[in-house]
Amino acid sequence: MNRRFGARWLLWCALLLFSGATEAAARSYPMDTMAPRSDLAELIQSVYVQVTLWDLLVLVVVIVALFLAIFWFSTRFGEPGEEPVQFHSHMGLEVAWTAGPILILVLITVPTVRAVFNTQPYHWPKEALTVRVIAHQWWWEFRYPSLGAQTANEVHIPADRMIHFELESADVIHSFWMPALGGKRDVVPGQINQITLVAKVPGEYYGQCAEFCGASHANMRFRVFVDTAEGFQRWVADQLKPPVMPASGLASEGARIYQNAPCAICHRVKGISGFSKQYEGGFRGPDLTHFAGRSTLAAGVLDNTPDNLATWIQDPQTVKPGALMPRLGLKGHELTALVAYLESLK
Template sequence: MRPNLFDRARVWLPGVIATLCGVALSGCGGGPYPMDTLAPQSDLTRAFTSLFKEITILDSIVLVVVIVAMIGAIFIYSSREGDPGEPSAMHSDVTLEMLWTVIPALILVAITVPTVHTIIKTQPNKWPANALEVRVIAHQWWWEFRYPSSGVETADEVHIPEGRVIHFSMVSDDVIHSFFMPAIGGKRDVVPGQVNQITLTADKPGEYYGQCTEYCGTSHANMRFRVFVDTPEQFKEWTAHQLEGPVKPAGGAAAAGAKEWANAPCAICHTIKGVSGFSKQYAFGFRGPDLTHFGSRTTFAGSILDNTPANVAMWIENPDAVKPGAHMPTLGVRGQQLTDLVAYLESLK
């Protein structure tokens, strides 16, 4: 008799097992990963993760039962030498048909009930009165954050206090983006002309990563942001500091840079509160991040660069080289003028 597949298992099985182990283990090691979706740090992401785990466990049980039944059937019901003729054809079995209709229906109910429950729990229509509203405005390719209750405006890096309900209300200035902060905030589309919401309470202070996850043009991959979860005291201090006017440089390169700023075309698009800026009514449109406290940010340009003088100089010299398609023109600022402007911007703590 010709050897069948199972007789040769000694030859192929070790290879298959080694490959599967390799695939499984390639997910191990390193970490913690800043974009890990299974390391929740807020009530919202904890609700998502526990739903995901519940459904994965249920699905795994179904998978095991089906595979065991299938392999069992292959061994038990294979035709063997000496079996008489064709196997009998079974026409209908009401009990079996009932079973394979009712069991999948029950499985679907077991998935639907916790899913709908999680949706209702995590997306309230009303927010607690003490919720802190943060307006998120998506631009190609950076994020603007405004706090209506205090008047703070910033970019790229959003600060929120731990332990308090945060209500992100989000709108886009141009195309459809998506606001994704895996550890604390789930993911939601940010659409022009429609305000979408995320409500959450962050568990613990720290720095968390975020990223646009809806393809929005050339520099989509360069549209990141950071979330700083502060203690309530830190958040109060940060807010008070952001509300102060910009630092007035006493002398040196920064003071020279402040003079440059007054004559440079930068103020067409960038506000430095109390120094330059356009009408408040012009709330949307073609413009860049508020730079009043630029020096207090750790990253810039959609959080793709660390905020160091060398990086800022590189950016101003040729934004497009750093971030393809950036809506900031190359303005020919070079040499001493560039050094002074950078010193001024970095002094704006």
Template structure:
């Protein structure tokens, strides 16, 4: 009982926060999230009704049918079969379950229609240990760990796994979807509010599961088109006399990096994230590190120390070469 009171108080106090927590499902920012939120409220309503009903019946049983409520010398009435009660506590819960099941099934199918809307933006998301590959097949754009979506346009997210079971979850934009190898899944939604929404793998998938994050950016249609236009352009490496950038480009082209990573016009690796326009991203390493020279340098020196279980091997680069690669990757705009 005391635990229930503590949980209730924590819920009430948590609801008094002025700042909106980023990983909340109670601040819907898409049609799918709004359907889920509405379903939450319906289920909470039924649960509250059942809680009150059971509480009232308990009080009635304690004070109306307790032996202490009887007069001195009285004995409780003999129990007998009550068909109406049997029917009530069988039919009642069944009706409650039906009332919960109908909107649940409706929400499930609304968020994953068999055919996407004709005007939908198609985005292919592939889960890897431990990062997310993002492709826009109709726009020839490939990126990693960051998904850009236009405001007010239907979006069809096609979800796949390249290795083990993962789960795609952006709390403010919609419910979880399991990503199972060999079994593509999908989410269809319409984002309603501009902003950045963090996401997370929600299915334990190995040592660095907690470090498998990503970001979804909902932008105005004009800003989204500008982002796409920039992504399809050749890599804009500044014309510079800096030896670091030139040396870094040469080092990248002759290093093992090219076997895993792709940069349009430079390399075509597929095992790791595509690095084209890497410098325009806000994070890297599965969305766990801010894209700064300091973090990138630490990652290149020893990925495992930054992200346990990282698939990228330690290259054993001397400090000078780390600085060159940091300068080159930082120029990929």
């Protein structure tokens, strides 16, 4: 009875493991913390692996000792027999299990402390590219002070060049996390935190706010595009271009709607709308100058398609509860035109 139950349980576990494995094989893990693609993430992973191995060793020791104790000594129950020996201390043993962990901790501490000092440099080379990250409830603003470019929710960085992220918050505490490129750093209002790293492999990486920041904390995602040096140059050049004003058709109608609707109060399209002199610290809503060039909208919540954009404009609160963007009440033709305009902003 018991054995059959055990066998069924095992089978069940195997099935689960199998389906888990299929999922693992079939899918990618865009937020995987164990797939380092930068020098910082690699350094972290090396410490991570070392500590995990020591942990596993200790765990195995505990499990073996505990289960041996249970299986050897509980079987005697019920048998008439002598009382167990009432021993209550053993100096040698106690010294051993005090000294052993201390030794392991020393072995863990050395790489840890080294990594702590290596990952938080006070100085970085002049040629490092500075990216200002400004966190808002619930989206990300990115600025390149040395290039004059800015974007939102999708940051591009060149590979093999030192990047220096400066983290600022416009409201509450957020946390800037790109698992593949390194650990997170909190974005704290009133101070500027730093992350310094060299991305090694070009590609698209996911990121997400990791510190609870209010109603839509779950909807504060972003993408990191690590470009080749040339690719990055091209991207920057595109970003610096003014947007093309649509001459006619639906899109030009949409441009008029954009300018007349409240959109322009919070969002900027360079040269067309928004404040001539930009705020010192950022905008209330993402910069839309090159909106159509992004792959997602609403901070990584939806794919950037006309349909999704229409959904978002119609009812931002359903997509992102608590978002500051109001319901504008645009319908039918107006909405289509506005979407067409925004999607023309390559």
